Amino acid sequence: xxxxxxxxxxxxxxxxxxxxxxxxxxxxxxxxxxxxxxxxxxxxxxxxxxxxxxxxxxxxxxxxxxxxxxxxxxxxxxxxxxxxxxxxxxxxxxxxxxxxxxxxxxxxxxxxxxxxxxxxxxxxxxxxxxxxxxxxxxxxxxxxxxxxxxxxxxxxxxxxxxxxxxxxxxxxxxxxxxxxxxxxxxxxxxxxxxxxxxxxxxxxxxxxxxxxxxxxxxxxxxxxxxxxxxx
Numbered sequence: 001x002x003x004x005x006x007x008x009x010x011x012x013x014x015x016x017x018x019x020x021x022x023x024x025x026x027x028x029x030x031x032x033x034x035x036x037x038x039x040x041x042x043x044x045x046x047x048x049x050x051x052x053x054x055x056x057x058x059x060x061x062x063x064x065x066x067x068x069x070x071x072x073x074x075x076x077x078x079x080x081x082x083x084x085x086x087x088x089x090x091x092x093x094x095x096x097x098x099x100x101x102x103x104x105x106x107x108x109x110x111x112x113x114x115x116x117x118x119x120x121x122x123x124x125x126x127x128x129x130x131x132x133x134x135x136x137x138x139x140x141x142x143x144x145x146x147x148x149x150x151x152x153x154x155x156x157x158x159x160x161x162x163x164x165x166x167x168x169x170x171x172x173x174x175x176x177x178x179x180x181x182x183x184x185x186x187x188x189x190x191x192x193x194x195x196x197x198x199x200x201x202x203x204x205x206x207x208x209x210x211x212x213x214x215x216x217x218x219x220x221x222x223x224x225x226x227x228x229x230x231x
Contacts, residue, residue, distance in 0.1 A: 052126050058133045059124045063117060066139050066149055071120065073112030080104055 063069040074200045078080045084100055091099050124133070176192040191197075 055125060055130050055133065056121060058130065058137065062133055062137045063120060065137065067119060069117050072116030075116060076111065076113050089145045
């Protein structure tokens, strides 16, 4: 049971960013119409549109020069890393390596990275004409285009970091502003740096004008006896 839950968690962790990046209203392939006597599960899949070989080749060349042809490898590596992270909490260390070797072999056979490239080719073909592909290729083959390919991963990463920092700052300010209405937040959140620190506890020093406590009188040591010892 735990294994099944962990695998589902790993799949969702990897798939979530991909699903989140799907733009609203994106074109989706319509399923084949269901004929009488068929169900959606038994209906045949819609046949893939045959792509002009010249356009197929042009798109694959564009994916190569932009680095997007490696997307399948990146997705597979991300999935493998997530599974390793989740399984490491359930599989004993002496079995984890063998488990991952088996998983990677079966996963690669069922989801080869080139299958993602094939899907991307079909997607590009639906959204861009041959003239569009040629124009993009000309740009990305230029020095500016190659500079963009080189720098965009860092640009995207730094943009995401800056956005997260801004969002976290605003989120904390909103939560601090809700502490009076929800006092339980004070037990969860760090102190609000914009509010003054709480006053220190009052000291136990005597009030001005009150008699000071006299110092304790030391107890005198008993004087030695002057009587001679008895015989």
